[in-house]
Amino acid sequence: MCISRFCAALGAVALILAAFPVSAFEVEERHFFPAIAGDEVLRIISTADEDAFEPIIRAYQAQNPAVAVDYTIASSTEVMRAIYDEGAAFDLVISSAMDLQTKLANDGFALAYTSAQTETLPDWAIWRDQVFSFTQEPAVLVVSEAFFAEIGVPKNRRDLINLLRRESAWFKGRVGTYDVRTSGLGYLFATQDSRNIESYWRLTELMGGLKSPLYCCSSDMIRDVASGKLAFAYNVLGSYAASRLPETKGFHIVELEDFTSVMLRTVLMPVSVENQSAAHRMIDFLVTMKDRPDLVAASGLPPVDEAALDANTAMRPIRLGPGLLVFLDRLKRDRFLENWENSIVQD
Amino acid sequence: MKGLIAKGSIRRRLVLQLGAVAAILSIAFFLVVQVVADRAAQDTQDNIIAAAATAIADALYADRDRVTLELPYSAFSMLGSISQDRVFYRVVERGQTLTGYDDLPISRKGISENTRRFASFTYRGEMVRAVTVVRSVSLRDERRAVTVTVAQTQRGRAVISSRITATATAIAAVFFMVATGLSFWAAQAALRPINRVARSVARRGPNDLRLVVGETPTELVPLVGALNSFIARLRVSLLRSEEFIADAAHRVRTPLATVRAQAELTHRRLNKPEHKKAIREMIRAIDESSRSAGQLLDHAMVTFRTDSLEKTPVDLVGLLAETCDRLAPTAELKDIEILRELPEDPFEIPGDPVLIQSALRNILDNAIKYSPDDSQITVRAFEDDGFWLQVRDQGRGFGDADLGKLSQRFSRGANVADIVGSGLGLTIADEVAGAHFGRLVISKNKKGAGACVSLVFAQP
Numbered sequence: 001m002c003i004s005r006f007c008a009a010l011g012a013v014a015l016i017l018a019a020f021p022v023s024a025f026e027v028e029e030r031h032f033f034p035a036i037a038g039d040e041v042l043r044i045i046s047t048a049d050e051d052a053f054e055p056i057i058r059a060y061q062a063q064n065p066a067v068a069v070d071y072t073i074a075s076s077t078e079v080m081r082a083i084y085d086e087g088a089a090f091d092l093v094i095s096s097a098m099d100l101q102t103k104l105a106n107d108g109f110a111l112a113y114t115s116a117q118t119e120t121l122p123d124w125a126i127w128r129d130q131v132f133s134f135t136q137e138p139a140v141l142v143v144s145e146a147f148f149a150e151i152g153v154p155k156n157r158r159d160l161i162n163l164l165r166r167e168s169a170w171f172k173g174r175v176g177t178y179d180v181r182t183s184g185l186g187y188l189f190a191t192q193d194s195r196n197i198e199s200y201w202r203l204t205e206l207m208g209g210l211k212s213p214l215y216c217c218s219s220d221m222i223r224d225v226a227s228g229k230l231a232f233a234y235n236v237l238g239s240y241a242a243s244r245l246p247e248t249k250g251f252h253i254v255e256l257e258d259f260t261s262v263m264l265r266t267v268l269m270p271v272s273v274e275n276q277s278a279a280h281r282m283i284d285f286l287v288t289m290k291d292r293p294d295l296v297a298a299s300g301l302p303p304v305d306e307a308a309l310d311a312n313t314a315m316r317p318i319r320l321g322p323g324l325l326v327f328l329d330r331l332k333r334d335r336f337l338e339n340w341e342n343s344i345v346q347d
Numbered sequence: 348m349k350g351l352i353a354k355g356s357i358r359r360r361l362v363l364q365l366g367a368v369a370a371i372l373s374i375a376f377f378l379v380v381q382v383v384a385d386r387a388a389q390d391t392q393d394n395i396i397a398a399a400a401t402a403i404a405d406a407l408y409a410d411r412d413r414v415t416l417e418l419p420y421s422a423f424s425m426l427g428s429i430s431q432d433r434v435f436y437r438v439v440e441r442g443q444t445l446t447g448y449d450d451l452p453i454s455r456k457g458i459s460e461n462t463r464r465f466a467s468f469t470y471r472g473e474m475v476r477a478v479t480v481v482r483s484v485s486l487r488d489e490r491r492a493v494t495v496t497v498a499q500t501q502r503g504r505a506v507i508s509s510r511i512t513a514t515a516t517a518i519a520a521v522f523f524m525v526a527t528g529l530s531f532w533a534a535q536a537a538l539r540p541i542n543r544v545a546r547s548v549a550r551r552g553p554n555d556l557r558l559v560v561g562e563t564p565t566e567l568v569p570l571v572g573a574l575n576s577f578i579a580r581l582r583v584s585l586l587r588s589e590e591f592i593a594d595a596a597h598r599v600r601t602p603l604a605t606v607r608a609q610a611e612l613t614h615r616r617l618n619k620p621e622h623k624k625a626i627r628e629m630i631r632a633i634d635e636s637s638r639s640a641g642q643l644l645d646h647a648m649v650t651f652r653t654d655s656l657e658k659t660p661v662d663l664v665g666l667l668a669e670t671c672d673r674l675a676p677t678a679e680l681k682d683i684e685i686l687r688e689l690p691e692d693p694f695e696i697p698g699d700p701v702l703i704q705s706a707l708r709n710i711l712d713n714a715i716k717y718s719p720d721d722s723q724i725t726v727r728a729f730e731d732d733g734f735w736l737q738v739r740d741q742g743r744g745f746g747d748a749d750l751g752k753l754s755q756r757f758s759r760g761a762n763v764a765d766i767v768g769s770g771l772g773l774t775i776a777d778e779v780a781g782a783h784f785g786r787l788v789i790s791k792n793k794k795g796a797g798a799c800v801s802l803v804f805a806q807p
Contacts, residue, residue, distance in 0.1 A: 106433045107448075108471040128431045128502075195420055321427030322434035323420060331446045332418040 025082040029073040033057050038066025042278040045072045045079055046094035048265070048301075052243070053094075055298035060285050067278045076100055076184040083109055089272045091279040094265065096137075096237075097184045099324040101266045105130040106325060110268040111276075117284035122306045125264060127320040133264035134286040135301045136309065136317060139189045140238040141254040142222055147174075147231040156258035157199050164206045172210050176221045176233035179214035180340055185263065189235040191327040191336060192261045192318055201343060207234070208344035219244070226250040237263070243300030255314070262309070262317040265301065357541075358534045365530030373523040377515050384511035388504045389476070396478045397463050399426055400497040403436065404482035407493055414440050414484045414491055422497075430503025435470060435477075439494045440484075453479060453496050460492075473500045540564045544571060556582045586651070593647035596640035603637045638712075642771040645705050649775050652702050653782040661700045662693035663804065664728050667736050670707040671726055674715060681720045685711075688727040694734040696804050698783045703802075706779035709772035710738050710800050717742035717798070730806075733785070737801040744791055744798045776802060 031050050035041075046053065050073065057069045072090070074082065076097035082088040083104055093110075095101050104110055110130040118132060125133035141160075143153055154160040164171055178186020193200040213230075215221045218240040221233035226248045241253050267286055269279050289295055290303040302308075309315050318324070326332055402422040407414060416438055426434050437447035451470065458464045463480045470477075477498035483490045544567060548559060558575045607630060614626040671685050678685055714724050722741040729735050777787040785804040791797075 106435075108433070108473070128433070319424065319427065321424070321431065323424030323427050325434065326418050326420045326423050329418045329446050331416050335415075335417055 024086055025074060025078045025088065027072055027074050027078070031071040031073075033061060033069040033071065035068035036061060036065035038068075040064075040067045040275060040278055041070055042067050042092070042275055042282060043070040043072070043090045044092045044094060044282075045074060045082060045088070045090045046092075047074065047076050047079060047096050048094060049073070052299045052301055055295055056286070056289075056301075059292065059295055060282060063285070064278065064281055067275075067281075080104070083270050083272070087272060089274060090270055091273045091275050092267055092282055093270050094267045096263060096265050097188065098264055098266060098318055098320060099188055099328050100184065101131050101268055102127065102320055102322070102324040103328055104270070105268060106322065109270055111271055111273060113269060113280055113283060115280065115284055117288050121287055121304060124317055124319065125304050131266050131268050131320055132283055132287055133266050133304050133317075133320070134289055135239065135265040136304050136315075137237055137239040137263045137265060137302060138255055138315060139235040139261045139263065140241060141232055141234060141256060142225045142236045142241050142251050143232040143254055144225050144228055144230060145250050145252060146228050153254055154256075155254070156256055157197060157203060158258070160256075161199060161203055161206060164203075164210065168206075168210060171231055173213065174229070174231040175207050175210055175212040176215055176224060176230045177207060177212060177235055178221075179216060181337055182216055185218075185237065186235065187327070188263065188318070189261055190340065193235070194336070196261070196316065197259055201339070203234075204340065204343040208346045211346075212344070214344070222248065222251065235261075239300055239302055242302075255312070257314050259316060260312075260314050262315050264304070264317055264320070266320070358538055361534035361537065362527075362530050365533065366527050369523050369526030369530065372526070373519040376522065377519040380515035380518075381508075381512055384515065385508050388507040388511075391507070392476055392499065392501070392504050393465055393478065395426060395429060396476060396497045396499050397465075397480070399423065399434075400436075400463065400478050400480045400495050403438065403497065404480050404493070404495045407438075407482055407484050407495075409484050409486045409491075412487070414445065414486055414493055416445060418446070426497075426499060430506070432502050433471075433473065433475075433500040435475065435498040437494075437496045439496075440491055445493070447496075451477075451496055451498060453494055455479065455481070455494055458494075470498060475500050476504070540567060548574070556585070589647040589650045592643050596643040596647070600637050600640045600644075603633055603640065607633045607637070639771075642709065642775065645709065646771050646775050646778075649702055649705060649778050649782075652699055653778060656699055656702075656782055658697035658699065660695050661698040661703055662695055663703070663734055663736055664689050664693050666700060666704055667707055667726060667728055670704055670711055674708065674711050677712070678715050678724070681715065681718065683715055683718050683720070684723045686723055686725045688725060688729075690728060694728065694730070694804075696734065696783065696807050698804075702779045702782065706776040706802060707736065709775045710802070713772045713800070714738050714740040714742065714798070733806055734804045735788075735801050736804075737799060739797060739799045741797040744796055745789070773800070776800070780804070 029050060031054075033054075050071065053071065057071060061067060061069065076095050077100075079093060079095050080097070080100045080103075083090070083093055084107070093101070093104065105128055110128075112129040114129050118126065118129065121132065141154075151163075154163050164175070178189065180187040180190045190200075213224075215224075215233070218237040221230065221236050222241055222244050224230045225233050226244075228250065232254075238253060238255070241251075245251075245253070267283055269276070269283065273279055287304070289301070290305055296303055309317065327336065399422040402419050402425075403416070406417050406419050406422075408416070423434055426432065435448045435451050437449070437451040437453060438445040439453055452468060454464065454466060456464075458479060458481055460481055460483055463478050466477050466479070467474060468477065469475070475498040477496055479494060479496045482493050482495065484493055485491075540563065544559065544563065547561075551557075556578050558578055559571050563571050610626055610630050610633065614623060614630065617623050617626060668687065668689060671687060675685060711724070711726070718724060718740045719742065724741075725737075725739045727735070727737045727739070729737070773787065773789070780787045780802050783804055785802060788801040788803055790799045790801075
């Protein structure tokens with residue numbers, strides 16, 4: 001493993017390799033965590049930021065000192081392209097795009113694995129023993145403290161819609177949401193909303209009428225809410241918002257009480273796996289994160305916790321399974337985006 | 348029993364055959380359940396994928412100048428809620444894939460509107476069950492046939508099948524064990540009447556030639572009938588031979604009496620001592636012969652009377668005293684004293700007095716015959732777990748003879764070659780005892796030499 005020695009020699013903790021092997025899929029970042037002792041490598045392709053994942057990888061390596069972790073970050077569509085179209089060699093695929101992960105498993109790109117640890121997952125958090133959920137991250141409303149200082153924060157969508165109607169002048173251009181055409185997560189939340197909530201299209205129409213700006217990512221929306229540019233942002237990933245809270249002032253998080261979609265971050269083992277044993281150990285490690293509150297705090301990733309969902313009945317985890325394939329259907333997707341554009345882009 | 352070879356057991360055969368039937372039925376049950384279960388699981392899956400395909404077909408519509416489709420969420424979520432199976436689909440119009448998996452095989456042969464066609468094949472490395480439906484969509488006055496295929500892997504079906512198979516296996520195993528246990532019991536029960544008949548025949552005494560009567564299962568009637576007719580023939584034949592012997596004895600006895608009378612006359616007329624001695628020998632031989640003939644007659648009578656025993660109350664003590672009286676003259680000839688040790692009270696049992704007296708006479712007669720001159724014979728009657736009638740002499744006893752065999756017909760002691768005898772005396776006594784559910788006890792005289800013969804009758 002010349003790469004491993006090279007890295008060790010440099011003493012680099014994280015390294016973005018310029019001389020990356022030729023590949024068509026687009027890599028955002030690549031980090032290498034050398035083994036403490038040994039020459040095994042676990043290659044992970046993931047949509048999660050290094051900030052969130054580094055503590056997890058370090059803790060994993062503390063238990064598995066022989067394993068070096070090669071951590072590649074890409075967007076969910078690029079992850080899909082890497083595995084589905086190009087057959088790129090990775091040992092684990094970690095993604096927030098439940099639909100794409102399900103499609104990988106459905107179309108035969110994932111291997112099954114069972115262990116005492118995976119058995120502890122609730123039924124809804126595992127599919128075909130191939131797709132394992134390890135976080136539950138709700139879609140939340142992020143509201144500006146300054147904006148809502150005097151009026152009450154809406155607790156459900158009906159109040160939200162009424163507020164937008166009543167105070168349309170005030171909210172013009174100051175409501176943010178995902179551009180579902182470019183954001184996979186935004187598309188997932190939007191399609192689940194359309195399926196579960198009667199008022200979703202009405203809300204979208206209203207936001208379109210208010211000339212709401214569209215965003216690619218949760219972090220940008222949080223930044224603009226905190227700065228007061230936006231009154232609130234709809235369908236922001238709750239875990240990101242929570243992790244920004246300590247360092248960013250000026251906003252708080254609202255979980256709507258009528259219905260809150262919960263995204264499950266999942267891990268699967270692709271057929272191109274080379275180091276199965278290390279991959280198995282990482283899966284076991286991830287699905288038992290609930291037992292490591294220190295890691296939960298450090299990564300900002302809330303673990304799968306059935307009790308927490310039972311306590312709040314509005315929280316609905318998005319169901320793994322073939323239902324998720326429906327909105328990946330070409331015609332369905334075209335149709336949905338067409339409707340969405342008609343609603344939100346009003347000139 | 349010689350000549351009778353026990354080969355094979357009906358019970359074992361019954362149990363094995365019933366067990367084999369149970370095993371065959373269990374296996375048949377298992378196979379049938381498995382086939383039915385598999386079919387049911389298959390039908391369930393077929394229905395669900397057909398419903399999904401129909402839901403997709405229902406969502407087809409003409410949009411401006413093309414056929415399009417809004418895939419209903421329920422079509423797939425329904426499949427996902429039942430099992431964790433992989434789902435594939437393809438919608439084709441005029442050879443063009445509208446949406447879905449381009450490489451999913453599609454077979455339109457023999458398919459028309461409102462029918463559906465199921466197929467099983469391997470797709471993407473796994474066995475799938477697929478359904479194809481056709482739906483027409485009107486597009487600018489033109490009917491376009493659109494084919495919808497939905498395929499699903501068979502993991503859920505396998506789970507259902509294996510669960511039912513496990514249940515079927517358990518039921519078949521329990522059924523087999525219960526049936527085998529029951530077949531044991533059934534074999535036992537079926538053979539019970541046979542055992543009963545066999546036991547009732549085996550329990551009989553040697554002279555019991557009564558017919559077998561009582562409840563008999565239909566299947567055993569021929570066997571028992573044959574046995575009864577055999578017993579009847581045997582009885583007739585025995586009776587005939589006894590009659591013959593009695594007849595012969597009777598016919599011999601009368602001329603013997605004549606010969607004896609003539610010999611006595613001649614004895615008186617002769618003077619020479621050697622001639623007189625010869626005649627005396629002759630008379631003694633004649634006496635023995637007539638005694639044997641008498642015993643043969645007795646024996647025939649015993650056999651006959653035992654066969655149709657008529658019981659009246661009999662006083663054993665009185666009978667014994669009477670017999671002693673009768674034989675006293677014979678004993679006196681040899682200067683033998685008969686000592687009587689008889690109780691005052693009578694011993695009464697139901698029985699045939701003629702037979703019992705005949706038995707006692709033969710026992711006492713034997714004692715006199717084998718006793719030396721000028722000796723004593725003790726006759727006792729006492730109670731000791733039954734009524735004992737005992738005759739003890741001071742004769743030579745039975746030597747080394749097997750005491751158990753002495754009561755057999757024509758069997759005699761080993762030390763009596765010099766005394767004429769038929770060997771019937773103890774046989775008669777034994778048969779009489781047997782007919783009265785008693786027994787003959789032969790033992791050596793405890794006090795010095797001599798024999799001790801007892802008739803023992805059970806107290807009524």
